[in-house]
Amino acid sequence: MSAHAVHAHDGHSGGHASDLSHHPLLADSNVRLNGSGGGLSMLFLLMGVAGVAATVGAAFTGAGKLHAMASFQLAAMGALAICLGGMFFTLVMHLTAAGWSVTLRRIMEQMAALAPVMLIIAAIVPVTDLLVTKGLLYTWMNPSYETNYLLGKKAGFLNPGFFLIRLGVYFLAWTLISVRLKSLSIAQDRSGDKWLTNKARFTSAWGMLVFALTTAFASFDLLMSMDFRFFSTMWGVYFFAGAAFSSAATIALVASSLLRAGRLQGLVTSEHFHDLGKLMFSFTVFWSYIAFSQYFLIWYSNIPEETIWFTARKSNGWESVFYLLCFGHFIAPFLVLVFRDVKRSPNALILVGLWMLFIHFVDMFFIVRPMVTTRPGAEALTPFTNIWVDVAAVLGLLGVLGFALTRLLGTAALVPIRDPRLPEALEHKNYV
Amino acid sequence: MAKNRKVYVTESGEPVYGVIAEFATPADVYHAAEKVRDAGYTKWDVYAPFPIHGIDEAMGQKRTVLPLISAAAAGAGVLGAILMQWWMSGVDYPIVVQGKPYAPWEPFVPITFELGVLFTAFATLIGMLALNGLPRHHHPLLKKERFLAVSDDAFAICIESGDDKFDPDQTRSMLERLGGKHIDLVEGD
Structure with a gap:
């Protein structure tokens, strides 16, 4: 403590990165998984295989193809959002030259690296729907709407060729950004070259712009276009807000779990969790602000093409999910995360993080699943009819994500061990 | 607030606000603050031209309400x-x-x-x-010419006479032991 007042300038001198390479906290036993976590990844794999198998199987039971596709898609989009949030935080930390978060950045980079993979998984249903089932879930792909006036106006955008090209663009963009940022970071682990940090920052400058545009358009293509009549200019931000919300929770969950596994001791402290908790809190508020703004303007202006979306989601049992989101996506995390002691406790953040992941998938459920119950002839279905398919799909995709993330974390150091701003992260402290 | 607390008065009849001591560096004042905290004083403050990281803990300050x-x-x-x-x-x-x-x-x-x-x-x-007891137009410390340097390059600790443990002689000698310079009695209330 006393040394701090005198030596606080050390963190800013930059050139000391290599001096730290023999720091006791950076021993392999603290910053590498070294094969442990294998049991957990097997558990995740089992959960993933069982969940996905149950979802696919549901297509051939009473639940039906449409329900299985919707469940799979809502789970895949939830998982994709988490990975995209990891990409967002990596970009932000580089852009702002953040020192405090260096010890958390490798987790974000590994999450980001899964975004292209998750995009492929999230493209399975729409591409199948385009080629095989012909617009069961994504109504604009349905040939029976070909003469629809509204769809005709949107056909310049919503047509199979352009749709597939866009999916390819997202894949390329997210691969480029995530692979480049991760490989720069891992190259620095080996060489200690501090200029790689500048390259990562430059990449983040254009990467953030590309990320923002591709994320927004991917959310139009993969979620909003399911009901082609509906449009909302806030949709991209809404999806992004959920992504940042859920990935802040995931980062906290992963960091807490690694701490419990005896890793990152002294590298990720209550000070880091405090700031991570602030991010969780701020994106709780941000999501609520965006979600409410979207709903409020549509409610006020009362234009049929827009209200049709919320009408379907505030009737026939969906009101309960609507109000659950108000409570669970805003009020509950707000009232819990507002306390300093909660933000500073890794164990408390595990509970809050699990709740946030749960409610994030409820949000996806609220977006996607009414597509099943609003169909003509589906009037008797409530949101909770055959809910097991949705539970299976979410657990399955979380299993896939958890398996991939656990494996990825084992392939490199858990922190960027020679980052020039690492000393700043080690000294990080909230003075309030 | 103990009822039977002594009220100290200078020879000229002025009430005593406290005892002030100067320290050369932020580290010195930081370590002195730890000792003052450990001695059990509660009504005192550290004066510095800039925020000193960790001084809250060194002073044993409770979280604000x-x-x-x-x-x-x-x-x-x-x-x-x-x-x-x-x-x-x-x-x-x-x-x-x-x-x-x-x-x-x-x-x-x-x-x-x-x-x-x-x-x-x-x-x-x-x-x-x-x-914080603000706003106020005047503070006893502002009468001290040397005190004004705490907004420039000086570091000081002032222990107030309102403290239950305050004693003009003992407090002064403690600050001397801690390496305080230009120790002075502050008048006013």
Whole structure:
């Protein structure tokens, strides 16, 4: 403590990165998984295989193809959002030259690296729907709407060729950004070259712009276009807000779990969790602000093409999910995360993080699943009819994500061990 | 506040505000603060031209109650806004606007948010000033010519006579032991 007042300038001198390479906290036993976590990844794999198998199987039971596709898609989009949030935080930390978060950045980079993979998984249903089932879930792909006036106006955008090209663009963009940022970071682990940090920052400058545009358009293509009549200019931000919300929770969950596994001791402290908790809190508020703004303007202006979306989601049992989101996506995390002691406790953040992941998938459920119950002839279905398919799909995709993330974390150091701003992260402290 | 606390007066009859000592560096004043804290003093302060990281712990400062004041005001603002709007548009003067219900919750949200933020901001600012005893026009320390340097390059600790452990001679000799220079009695109240 006393040394701090005198030596606080050390963190800013930059050139000391290599001096730290023999720091006791950076021993392999603290910053590498070294094969442990294998049991957990097997558990995740089992959960993933069982969940996905149950979802696919549901297509051939009473639940039906449409329900299985919707469940799979809502789970895949939830998982994709988490990975995209990891990409967002990596970009932000580089852009702002953040020192405090260096010890958390490798987790974000590994999450980001899964975004292209998750995009492929999230493209399975729409591409199948385009080629095989012909617009069961994504109504604009349905040939029976070909003469629809509204769809005709949107056909310049919503047509199979352009749709597939866009999916390819997202894949390329997210691969480029995530692979480049991760490989720069891992190259620095080996060489200690501090200029790689500048390259990562430059990449983040254009990467953030590309990320923002591709994320927004991917959310139009993969979620909003399911009901082609509906449009909302806030949709991209809404999806992004959920992504940042859920990935802040995931980062906290992963960091807490690694701490419990005896890793990152002294590298990720209550000070880091405090700031991570602030991010969780701020994106709780941000999501609520965006979600409410979207709903409020549509409610006020009362234009049929827009209200049709919320009408379907505030009737026939969906009101309960609507109000659950108000409570669970805003009020509950707000009232819990507002306390300093909660933000500073890794164990408390595990509970809050699990709740946030749960409610994030409820949000996806609220977006996607009414597509099943609003169909003509589906009037008797409530949101909770055959809910097991949705539970299976979410657990399955979380299993896939958890398996991939656990494996990825084992392939490199858990922190960027020679980052020039690492000393700043080690000294990080909230003075309030 | 002990009732039987002594009131110290200088030879000229002025009340004693406290004893001040100067220290050469932030590290010196930091370590001295730890010792003063450990000696059990509660009414004292460290003066420095810039924030010294970790000085709160070195002084053993408790967390402020300001967040509780802010939270109470936020609750009052939110509740007040909801009650006000519900009473005005639902009870006192219901008007049909755009075919919407009389008192729907949706349009209440922005005003509820704004009033909550407004109340919180006022309570936090006023609460901070009140807890700090501000604003005030004068402070006994400002009479000391040497004290003015704490806004430039000096570091000082002043132990106030209101402290239960304060004793003009013992406190002075403790500050001497801690390496304090230019130790002086401060007059005023």
